[in-house]
Amino acid sequence: SAVISQKPSRDICQRGTSLTIQCQVDSQVTMMFWYRQQPGQSLTLIATANQGSEATYESGFVIDKFPISRPNLTFSTLTVSNMSPEDSSIYLCSVEDPYSYDEKLFFGSGTQLSVL
Amino acid sequence: AQSVTQPDIHITVSEGASLELRCNYSYGATPYLFWYVQSPGQGLQLLLKYFSGDTLVQGIKGFEAEFKRSQSSFNLRKPSVHWSDAAEYFCAVGYNDYKLSFGAGTTVTVRA
Incomplete structure (x- = not known):
């Protein structure tokens, strides 16, 4: 199964600044996903990041606010731009491992972001 | 559009x-x-999943879930809870294994 390292694990940021979250996988994967988990709410898919192509954003999320990079098959970043307190959430990276027997989707431990 | 509802925000259960x-x-x-x-x-860990076949699914850590099409439900059960089961539990649905819609989660507290 894929092992995911996500950094930072938590951060406290000022309004108007940007934060880049890194996701490193111990094996090559085609699809990586970024989720947001707002306080008391469900996980919401922000975008799908495939290597070599533009990220695909879900309804309600735009590239200017959440730019994503996917430079290779083991790494991705998500930037939360021009932050406001409403961006305070846990951001989760996940990857697909199609060769895994049963569990196909693996999650990082998340980045807890607080915006003041 | 798909949606997932977990009616219970918080459940407390005795060990x-x-x-x-x-x-x-x-x-x-x-x-x-x-x-x-x-x-x-911790990150999310898969307990079990269903996509076809037997509607009663066995998972890890002694959990099971039953798919009931007529009720559009997929309830999770465990016969005897351990203190280590205290966690947040998420139900999710999707067209495949990857792009999922999650419920808001249920927090389980286990009391001694």
Whole structure:
């Protein structure tokens, strides 16, 4: 199964600044996903990041606010731009491992972001 | 559009007692159904999933879930809860294994 390292694990940021979250996988994967988990709410898919192509954003999320990079098959970043307190959430990276027997989707431990 | 409802925000259960977590979904077809667990500071871990076949699914850590098409439900159960089962549990649905819609989660507290 894929092992995911996500950094930072938590951060406290000022309004108007940007934060880049890194996701490193111990094996090559085609699809990586970024989720947001707002306080008391469900996980919401922000975008799908495939290597070599533009990220695909879900309804309600735009590239200017959440730019994503996917430079290779083991790494991705998500930037939360021009932050406001409403961006305070846990951001989760996940990857697909199609060769895994049963569990196909693996999650990082998340980045807890607080915006003041 | 698909949606997932977990009616119980928080459940407290005594160690050794049984546990049932409810999940209802709205979907256009028979979806892939999942239960994940998230312990503090950890990523989500898959407990079990259903996409076809036997409607009673066995998972890890002694959990099971039953798919009931007529009720659009996929409830999670465990006969005897251990203190280590204290965590947040998420039900999820999707067209495949990857792009999922999650419920808001149920926090389980286990008392001695």
